[in-house]
Every structure is written in structure tokens, then in C-alpha cells.
Amino acid sequence: MQFAILISVLIAVLLSAFLLLTHVHSFFRIKSQEAIVAFDQANRQLFESLEQDKISKDTVVSIVDIKTSKQFINYHGVWQKRYTEVDIHNQKAVKIAYTGTERSDNTPNLYIEDRNSPIVVVGATRLEGKSYIPKQGIKAGNISGKYYQGNALYYGRVLESKTSLPEMNPEWIRYLENIIQGDLIGQGEMIALEKELKNTFYNPLQVIYDRGPVFLDDEKITGNIVIQSGTKIIVGSGAKLTDVVLIAPEIIIKTGVRGSFQSIATKNIKIGRKCYLSYPSSAILIDKKIIKEDGQNNQLLYAKPDFVIDKGAVVEGVIVYLNKNKSTNNRIKTHVEIASNATVIGEVYCQGNVDFQGTVLGSLYAQQCIARQSGSVYLNHIYNGKILLNPVIDYAGLPFVNSKYSIAKWLY
Structure with missing residues (x-):
């Protein structure tokens, strides 16, 4: 039982x-x-x-x-x-x-405002893809006895440009102006700078702020973090920055820096030699300086550029120069300098003059190209600069008005 x-x-x-x-x-x-x-x-x-x-x-x-x-x-x-x-x-x-x-079928590879002046190509310049240029067209020229070396003036299509660059989303411009004035300082969680920091994008924004200079050299900082200075930020080659946003009047990225981050400045930006900023990186200069041309001297001829991408540097992403004082007519002032052997894979957008001797794989938008050679300034000349097709098939970039969007990077 x-x-x-x-x-x-x-x-x-x-x-x-x-x-x-x-x-x-x-x-x-x-x-x-x-x-x-x-x-x-x-x-x-x-x-x-x-x-x-x-x-x-x-x-x-x-x-x-x-x-x-x-x-x-x-x-x-x-x-x-x-x-x-x-x-x-x-x-x-x-x-x-x-x-x-x-990108679309109409995305320019080169877009120069129509200022009633032709584009002059000199030396080893090469223009591929769609070139939007003034109605005066393209012609070959020479600088100090160096002539154009190409078999054709361009390798692609040429279309007529307008008197202004394609328009950026004004909401984005307002956002940039607000954050350089400290808008994020009140919104994010304030934290101290440490040797190693990581904040995922699932968490609220973290902000590091200092009224004085900020020096980054052996820090490893990743994620949803903004570093803002009231004067300048200097990034040394020992710093490891990933998806971080830097904001300061002056930003200096020293020789050999490697990372993937964004820089937003109001006075000047320098990306040093042999830097490698991987996609999706960006560097933005919002220039509010007022400089008047003086017909009696050559001070603008020898003035240092506001935005420099030095020799051997590679930037995968976006380079932007926004001129907030468009009433000033700095015809010979260099606003963005892309040195020889410097490469941008993505977009360069300049509301001013570009001295362009490097390579852009993607798109270059500028009011004017200039070449400073042999003590002179050559207007609307491209000297050894190369515009090549963007090799990134699913590239996503600048927020133009009335555009479609795509994924640039999945976040963590």
C-alpha cells in the first residue's frame, strides 16, 4: 500500500x-x-x-x-x-x-559659387564626377611656369552653379550657435575629466567643462560625452577619443592623433600632420570674426588660415567652415587650407575661400578656390587639388535642406 x-x-x-x-x-x-x-x-x-x-x-x-x-x-x-x-x-x-x-544622383563632387570667374586648373589637378561651376567654365592655366598636366579639363559632367552654395538646414545652424554658447552645459550631467571615461548613448549626456584650456593626451574617452572649454582644447597623440564632441573657441589636434570624434570651434581649428580621424568624424568652424581688407597692404595675403588640415592628415567625414559675417569681402583671405597629401573622405563645405592642394574623395563646396603660390594669390585656381569619387557607398553627411537621410553609424 x-x-x-x-x-x-x-x-x-x-x-x-x-x-x-x-x-x-x-x-x-x-x-x-x-x-x-x-x-x-x-x-x-x-x-x-x-x-x-x-x-x-x-x-x-x-x-x-x-x-x-x-x-x-x-x-x-x-x-x-x-x-x-x-x-x-x-x-x-x-x-x-x-x-x-x-547621396543622390545630383550630389555635386565640386560646387563653386558663380562669381563671374572661370575655374582654372593647374598642375596635377583632377576633377571627377559632377562639377557645378560658374558659367565661364573651366580652363587650364599655369602658376610660376607649372602647367596643367591632365589630358582633359574634367572627368565627368559639368553643370552651371548658382550665386550661392546649397543651403544647410537652418535648424542645425541654430543648434550649433546655441551649443557654442554653452547650451549643453545646463542640459547634461556635469562630470570631471578622468583618465578613462565611457558613457553609452542609452544614458543621458555627460559634459566636461572648464573655463580655461583643456589638454587631452593620455585620456581614453568614449561615447555620449561633450568636452567644452572657454578658451581652447588641445588633443595630443596619446588621447583616445571615440564619438566625443569637443567645443571651444580654438581646437588644436596635434600630429599623429587617431580617433573618431567631432570638433566645433569659433576661432580656429588645426588638424595636425598624419592625423587619422575615422568616419564619422567632423570638424566645424563657425567664424564670427570681422576682418576688413586693406587695399594699402598685403596683411591678408600672409595671414594664417583659420582652418588647416596639415600634410598627411586623413579625415573621414565632414569639414565645415561657416562665415557668420558674410558682409565682409575677404577675396584673398584663406579660410580653409587643405595641404598637399591631406585627404578628406566625405565632404568639405566652406562659406569662404579654400586653398586646396590635397585630395577630396566626395564633395567640395566653396565660394571660391584660391592658390597661394610664389608670394601671390591666384583667384579661382585649383593647384594640384584632386576631387575624386566617394568610395563609401552608403555615406551619410551634411544636413542640407530638403534632403533624405540614411544611417551613418549605429550607436551603443
């Missing part, structure tokens, strides 16, 4: 265990399916948001049946940071990405 009872109890326990195991398997299968659905819908929601460029500082929340969706779009340096979140029965999936303007 006792043996029969024992057998009955064992059978009951086994049946209970089997039922519990079946229930657990079913529960985890349902939860796994909900997690997969949440991930898929968060991913889809982010891609659908690429159709819009309206910035929303506040999180937009949508609740439909058992699904809660959240999303916001704001700027983070050059890029738009898009956040989407889907929650189904507490199974939450989050996707965050940098996005930028995608």
Missing part, C-alpha cells in the same frame, strides 16, 4: 514538473517572440523616421494595445541622433543611430 502511494506521488511530481517545464518553455517562447517583434519594430520605426528631419527635443510616445513606442530626433554635432524604443509586455528594444543626408 505504501509503495503504491509512493509511486503515485512520484508520478504526480513528474507530471507537475512536466507541466511546469511546458509552461516555462511556452512562457519563454512567447517572451522571445515578443522581444523579436519589439526589436524588429524598433528597427523599422527608426528607418521610417528617416523620411523626416524635424527635430524633437521631447520624446514622442505612442501607445497602441500592448505596444508602447517612443522616439526622438536631435542633433549631435553634425549628425542627427535618432532614438527609437518599442516595449511589448516589458520586452523593450532600443535602437540609436547617427544619421546624415544620403
Whole structure:
């Protein structure tokens, strides 16, 4: 009798265990399916948001049946940071990405404002792709006895440019002006500079601020962090910066720096020799200086450029010079200098003059190209500069007006 009872109890326990195991398997299968659905819908929601460029500082929340969706779009340096979140029965999936303007069939490789002057190509200059140039066209020239070496004046198509550059999104310009005035200092969590810092983009922004100079040389800083100085930031070759945003009047990136970060300045930027800033990096100079030309001297001829990319440097991403004093007519002032053997893989956008002797694989937009050679300034001359096709098929870049967006980088 006792043996029969024992057998009955064992059978009951086994049946209970089997039922519990079946229930657990079913529960985890349902939860796994909900997690997969949440991930898929968060991913889809982010891609659908690429159709819009309206910035929303506040999180937009949508609740439909058992699904809660959240999303916001704001700027983070050059890029738009898009956040989407889907929650189904507490199974939450989050996707965050940098996005930028995608290339189209009409994207220029070279765009020079029409100022009633032809483009003159000299030396080893090579122009590939679509060139938007003044109606006076392209011609070959020489500087100090050095003539154009190409077999053709251009290798692609030539179209007529307008009297102004393609327009940037004004909302982005306002964002830049606000953050250089310290708008992020009140929004982010203030932290101290340490040897090693990491903050994921799932967490709130962290801000390091100093009224004096900030020197970065042996720090390793990664993620959703802004470093801002009231005077200057100097980045040494020992610094390891990833996805960080630097803001200061003056930013100096010394020889040999390697990383992937953004720089926003108001006075000058220098990217030193043999630096390698990988995609998606950016450097932006918002120039508010007022400089008047003096017809009695050559001070502008010998003035140092505001923005220098030195020899052997490589920047994968965006170079921007914005002139906030467009009323000044600095015809011979060099605003951006791209030295020989310097390379930009992406875009250069300059509301001023570019002295261009390096290589751009992508797009160069400028009011005017100038060449400073042999003690003279040659207007609308390109000397040894090369505009080549962008090798990055899915490149995403500057926020132009009325543009479509694509993914620049998935964040963590």
C-alpha cells in the first residue's frame, strides 16, 4: 500500500514538473517572440523616421494595445541622433543611430559659387564626377611656369552653379550657435575629466567643462560625452577619443592623433600632420570674426588660415567652415587650407575661400578656390587639388535642406 502511494506521488511530481517545464518553455517562447517583434519594430520605426528631419527635443510616445513606442530626433554635432524604443509586455528594444543626408544622383563632387570667374586648373589637378561651376567654365592655366598636366579639363559632367552654395538646414545652424554658447552645459550631467571615461548613448549626456584650456593626451574617452572649454582644447597623440564632441573657441589636434570624434570651434581649428580621424568624424568652424581688407597692404595675403588640415592628415567625414559675417569681402583671405597629401573622405563645405592642394574623395563646396603660390594669390585656381569619387557607398553627411537621410553609424 505504501509503495503504491509512493509511486503515485512520484508520478504526480513528474507530471507537475512536466507541466511546469511546458509552461516555462511556452512562457519563454512567447517572451522571445515578443522581444523579436519589439526589436524588429524598433528597427523599422527608426528607418521610417528617416523620411523626416524635424527635430524633437521631447520624446514622442505612442501607445497602441500592448505596444508602447517612443522616439526622438536631435542633433549631435553634425549628425542627427535618432532614438527609437518599442516595449511589448516589458520586452523593450532600443535602437540609436547617427544619421546624415544620403547621396543622390545630383550630389555635386565640386560646387563653386558663380562669381563671374572661370575655374582654372593647374598642375596635377583632377576633377571627377559632377562639377557645378560658374558659367565661364573651366580652363587650364599655369602658376610660376607649372602647367596643367591632365589630358582633359574634367572627368565627368559639368553643370552651371548658382550665386550661392546649397543651403544647410537652418535648424542645425541654430543648434550649433546655441551649443557654442554653452547650451549643453545646463542640459547634461556635469562630470570631471578622468583618465578613462565611457558613457553609452542609452544614458543621458555627460559634459566636461572648464573655463580655461583643456589638454587631452593620455585620456581614453568614449561615447555620449561633450568636452567644452572657454578658451581652447588641445588633443595630443596619446588621447583616445571615440564619438566625443569637443567645443571651444580654438581646437588644436596635434600630429599623429587617431580617433573618431567631432570638433566645433569659433576661432580656429588645426588638424595636425598624419592625423587619422575615422568616419564619422567632423570638424566645424563657425567664424564670427570681422576682418576688413586693406587695399594699402598685403596683411591678408600672409595671414594664417583659420582652418588647416596639415600634410598627411586623413579625415573621414565632414569639414565645415561657416562665415557668420558674410558682409565682409575677404577675396584673398584663406579660410580653409587643405595641404598637399591631406585627404578628406566625405565632404568639405566652406562659406569662404579654400586653398586646396590635397585630395577630396566626395564633395567640395566653396565660394571660391584660391592658390597661394610664389608670394601671390591666384583667384579661382585649383593647384594640384584632386576631387575624386566617394568610395563609401552608403555615406551619410551634411544636413542640407530638403534632403533624405540614411544611417551613418549605429550607436551603443
